[in-house]
Amino acid sequence: MPDLSPVHRDFFAGGAGDERTLRANEAAFDRIRVVPRVLRATGDRDLRITLFGTEVAAPVLVAPTAFHRLAHPDGEVATARGTAAAGSLMVVSMAATAPVEDIAATDCPLWFQLYPQPDAAFTASVVGRAEAAGVRALVVTVDSPVFAHRPRDVRNGFLDLPAGMVCENLRDGTGRVRSIAMDDRLGWDVVDRLRAITGLPIVLKGILHPADAELAVEHGVSGLIVSNHGGRQLDGAIATIDALPAVVKAVGGRLPVLLDGGVRRGVDVLVALALGATAVLVGRPVVWALAAGGAAGVRDALDGLMVGLDAALALAGARTPAELTADLVAAA
Numbered sequence: 001m002p003d004l005s006p007v008h009r010d011f012f013a014g015g016a017g018d019e020r021t022l023r024a025n026e027a028a029f030d031r032i033r034v035v036p037r038v039l040r041a042t043g044d045r046d047l048r049i050t051l052f053g054t055e056v057a058a059p060v061l062v063a064p065t066a067f068h069r070l071a072h073p074d075g076e077v078a079t080a081r082g083t084a085a086a087g088s089l090m091v092v093s094m095a096a097t098a099p100v101e102d103i104a105a106t107d108c109p110l111w112f113q114l115y116p117q118p119d120a121a122f123t124a125s126v127v128g129r130a131e132a133a134g135v136r137a138l139v140v141t142v143d144s145p146v147f148a149h150r151p152r153d154v155r156n157g158f159l160d161l162p163a164g165m166v167c168e169n170l171r172d173g174t175g176r177v178r179s180i181a182m183d184d185r186l187g188w189d190v191v192d193r194l195r196a197i198t199g200l201p202i203v204l205k206g207i208l209h210p211a212d213a214e215l216a217v218e219h220g221v222s223g224l225i226v227s228n229h230g231g232r233q234l235d236g237a238i239a240t241i242d243a244l245p246a247v248v249k250a251v252g253g254r255l256p257v258l259l260d261g262g263v264r265r266g267v268d269v270l271v272a273l274a275l276g277a278t279a280v281l282v283g284r285p286v287v288w289a290l291a292a293g294g295a296a297g298v299r300d301a302l303d304g305l306m307v308g309l310d311a312a313l314a315l316a317g318a319r320t321p322a323e324l325t326a327d328l329v330a331a332a
């Protein structure tokens with residue numbers, strides 16, 4: 001992979017603690033098998049879905065990941081170009097290394113990921129800027145009241161971005177770049193405060209417990225992402241595909257439930273959808289594709305997942321994501 005230093009590769013690849021949750025996300029998919037249906041005339045397959053009014057080519061979206069310019073000189077702008085070429089949607093990380101306006105100029109449909117900051121006025125200015133750039137939803141990450149211990153980064157002494165690279169969307173009124181603060185005083189009232197400052201759909205990212213899914217519905221959010229931050233926050237947290245069924249049950253169809261973590265092939269998408277997810281997001285595979293091939297790499301990686309999903313649908317006897325039901329999966 002061109003120019004990807006071992007330190008930065010470790011930042012992208014690594015997780016918290018002993019990386020048990022990081023490994024568990026993929027391992028849990030490997031413990032689930034498909035029980036396919038046959039002779040169902042699946043010739044008219046259609047992978048498209050619509051989320052908050054935006055149609056995507058398939059239920060495979062780009063998860064928010066930080067610092068894309070560490071992977072490729074064109075950073076998030078290249079990621080957005082590749083995502084748009086694949087007909088998908090990108091969640092821009094609050095820790096993006098390109099201005100949200102430049103990313104939006106690619107015409108890729110965008111959502112914006114937010115860590116609500118202790119400085120409410122600054123949070124509002126970041127949200128307002130993203131909204132003005134044209135993002136279509138706000139993804140609020142709720143699994144990070146503190147920043148977890150990540151042994152690889154500590155061992156490598158990875159603390160700062162290289163000179164000339166900053167979190168471009170954290171500039172304040174004076175042009176100074178703020179650093180992201182994790183806030184362990186955040187409570188459910190943050191949803192109400194965000195609701196008051198934006199009309200965008202609010203999606204909570206990092207839900208694992210069904211009781212929190214119920215609270216999220218009560219607080220009027222528009223969607224949920226079942227996520228453990230790709231194993232980068234609470235090491236020991238449940239694998240996302242194992243957490244999904246209880247969250248889906250608690251939500252009871254009132255909101256779309258998305259999932260990320262360990263999705264690596266088309267059949268993983270099929271399994272998540274069969275267990276009730278509306279769509280999945282992919283994190284590291286997009287970063288690797290960006291590093292290896294820029295925008296074209298990202299397009300190819302997403303295309304590959306979509307082609308794999310299409311084949312898996314046909315082989316499991318389904319024509320659309322909506323036809324995937326829990327009877328199609330079983331424990332390995």
Ligand SMILES: Cc1cc2nc3c(=O)[nH]c(=O)nc-3n(C[C@H](O)[C@H](O)[C@H](O)COP(=O)(O)O)c2cc1C
Binds near residue numbers: 228
């Ligand atoms: C390098 C890296 C950076 C990430 N940065 C963010 C971030 O800025 N905000 C956020 O909410 N999640 C972040 N995440 C978590 C992802 O959004 C997502 O939950 C996770 O990567 C999904 O797992 P996967 O990598 O196995 O697909 C990051 C993940 C990685 C790997």
Ligand SMILES: CC(C)CC(=O)C(=O)O
Binds near residue numbers: 095
């Ligand atoms: C810069 C960090 C806050 C980004 C993040 O969420 C992560 O690395 O997992």
